[in-house]
Amino acid sequence: MLANILLAVQESKTEKRFRNLLKNPDVLVNSVLKPENLWETVSRESFDLVFLSLGIIGSSASETVNSLSTLPDSPAIVVLSDRDDPDERTELLAAGCVSVLNTGVEDAILEEAIASILQRRLETVEESITPHEPDKTPQLSDFISSSPAMQTFMSVVHRVVASDATLLIMGETGVGKERLARAIHAESPRSNGPFVSINCGALSETLLESELFGHEEGAFTGASRARRGWFELAHNGTIFLDEIGEMPKHLQVKLLTVLQTREVQRVGAESNLHIDVRIIAATNLDLMDEVKAGRFRRDLYYRLSVVSLTIPPLNERREDIPALINHFLDHFRGEIPNRITSIRREAEEALCSYDWPGNVRELMNVIERAMLLAEGDQITLAELPVSISGLSSAESILPTPELIEEESLRIPSEWLQLPLAEARERLLTEFERSYLDGLLRANSGKINRTAQQAGIRPRSLYEKMKRLGLSKEDYK
Numbered sequence: 001m002l003a004n005i006l007l008a009v010q011e012s013k014t015e016k017r018f019r020n021l022l023k024n025p026d027v028l029v030n031s032v033l034k035p036e037n038l039w040e041t042v043s044r045e046s047f048d049l050v051f052l053s054l055g056i057i058g059s060s061a062s063e064t065v066n067s068l069s070t071l072p073d074s075p076a077i078v079v080l081s082d083r084d085d086p087d088e089r090t091e092l093l094a095a096g097c098v099s100v101l102n103t104g105v106e107d108a109i110l111e112e113a114i115a116s117i118l119q120r121r122l123e124t125v126e127e128s129i130t131p132h133e134p135d136k137t138p139q140l141s142d143f144i145s146s147s148p149a150m151q152t153f154m155s156v157v158h159r160v161v162a163s164d165a166t167l168l169i170m171g172e173t174g175v176g177k178e179r180l181a182r183a184i185h186a187e188s189p190r191s192n193g194p195f196v197s198i199n200c201g202a203l204s205e206t207l208l209e210s211e212l213f214g215h216e217e218g219a220f221t222g223a224s225r226a227r228r229g230w231f232e233l234a235h236n237g238t239i240f241l242d243e244i245g246e247m248p249k250h251l252q253v254k255l256l257t258v259l260q261t262r263e264v265q266r267v268g269a270e271s272n273l274h275i276d277v278r279i280i281a282a283t284n285l286d287l288m289d290e291v292k293a294g295r296f297r298r299d300l301y302y303r304l305s306v307v308s309l310t311i312p313p314l315n316e317r318r319e320d321i322p323a324l325i326n327h328f329l330d331h332f333r334g335e336i337p338n339r340i341t342s343i344r345r346e347a348e349e350a351l352c353s354y355d356w357p358g359n360v361r362e363l364m365n366v367i368e369r370a371m372l373l374a375e376g377d378q379i380t381l382a383e384l385p386v387s388i389s390g391l392s393s394a395e396s397i398l399p400t401p402e403l404i405e406e407e408s409l410r411i412p413s414e415w416l417q418l419p420l421a422e423a424r425e426r427l428l429t430e431f432e433r434s435y436l437d438g439l440l441r442a443n444s445g446k447i448n449r450t451a452q453q454a455g456i457r458p459r460s461l462y463e464k465m466k467r468l469g470l471s472k473e474d475y476k
Contacts, residue, residue: 009053045226046073062095069096138183147317169282171311173471174361177282185238193237201246202462219268245285314356328367343379365469445475
């Protein structure tokens with residue numbers, strides 16, 4: 001990511017010296033030379049690091065450091081001092097500054113100290129963007145398959161993973177496009193940088209522009225302070241643009257400019273910022289059809305599809321289903337407190353025969369549901385949805401999504417063995433899934449209209465749909 005640094009010093013000589021020490025293509029430096037300009041500047045823009053000279057903050061040093069540390073983005077504070085006072089250092093560190101640098105030491109020592117402070121700060125910020133979960137980070141080895149179609153696909157992926165080429169990942173809903181993008185990033189030379197994911201279909205046009213490119217203070221109503229966009233935050237890493245086919249036409253022009261120039265311009269800004277990111281886009285639409293229909297720019301399509309990767313749907317690689325079932329059994333075994341060890345042969349055959357319109361994501365949800373409902377140590381046909389098992393309603397544990405019958409709430413018998421809080425959580429999850437499923441069907445998958453009726457924001461609706469395994473494409 002691009003580091004945004006504020007240099008607050010009174011002496012122009014010190015300002016020039018530290019600008020040279022901070023000179024780096026990955027660093028943006030802003031300066032204030034008067035105490036009265038400090039608070040005006042930090043109220044308008046967010047900073048990763050603030051360098052403060054004691055001269056600019058005077059006798060209220062500890063109070064100033066403490067106040068700056070409580071700003072919305074909690075910048076790291078470094079105090080610059082021309083004296084070595086242990087008591088003063090202790091007081092400043094206690095107030096919240098990360099370091100006190102003596103300006104009397106040589107430039108080489110200061111440069112090394114600043115580089116270390118900056119590196120720690122960037123790691124902290126990038127961790128908040130892409131949390132570090134080693135056992136959950138997707139790897140390309142997760143996609144190893146016995147299916148010829150998938151093996152051919154993965155051979156292409158392995159050839160492009162180490163390059164910086166822009167990728168376009170295509171495939172049906174639920175095939176794992178974002179998971180593949182994360183795996184490519186994790187095994188690419190950019191793996192130490194951030195991975196930033198944004199869904200182009202889940203945000204309004206104005207909000208999406210601000211999220212992607214950032215904005216300056218006063219750029220639009222409500223923009224009370226400057227904000228960095230995801231392209232800036234993804235600097236030296238990868239940005240994943242999901243549902244790229246949903247991007248409005250005027251933002252397609254801005255994205256094309258970024259691809260051509262590798263520069264971004266915040267909304268309301270006059271200057272551009274150079275960024276170094278790898279762009280991976282994804283869609284479940286046929287973008288060439290969108291181009292022909294005039295909804296997607298032809299030049300942007302060719303820029304994005306330097307390498308196109310189409311993930312085969314699950315019903316075209318059924319030989320992978322048994323291995324995926326075992327993978328999900330292992331995955332959920334640590335999260336679901338039961339003794340499920342395997343799946344009955346007839347249940348596995350039913351899963352292998354199903355068409356899987358929701359692909360791998362749907363299979364994962366079905367296995368999780370079955371493990372929650374199973375009473376023995378094996379998943380049987382009874383725990384599978386009727387649409388998959390072929391059983392009658394009377395033979396299925398949860399025959400229909402309807403929970404209300406003759407004004408009496410139907411509770412699966414095994415839920416009675418659970419603590420109240422856990423049973424309530426499962427009931428609310430089933431209700432939430434059925435409620436949103438009904439609204440989405442009534443609105444033909446239109447996110448904004450459904451969110452308005454549900455009384456929630458479109459982004460919250462999208463997040464709930466992702467958690468519950470619902471996709472708007474299933475309702476069109």
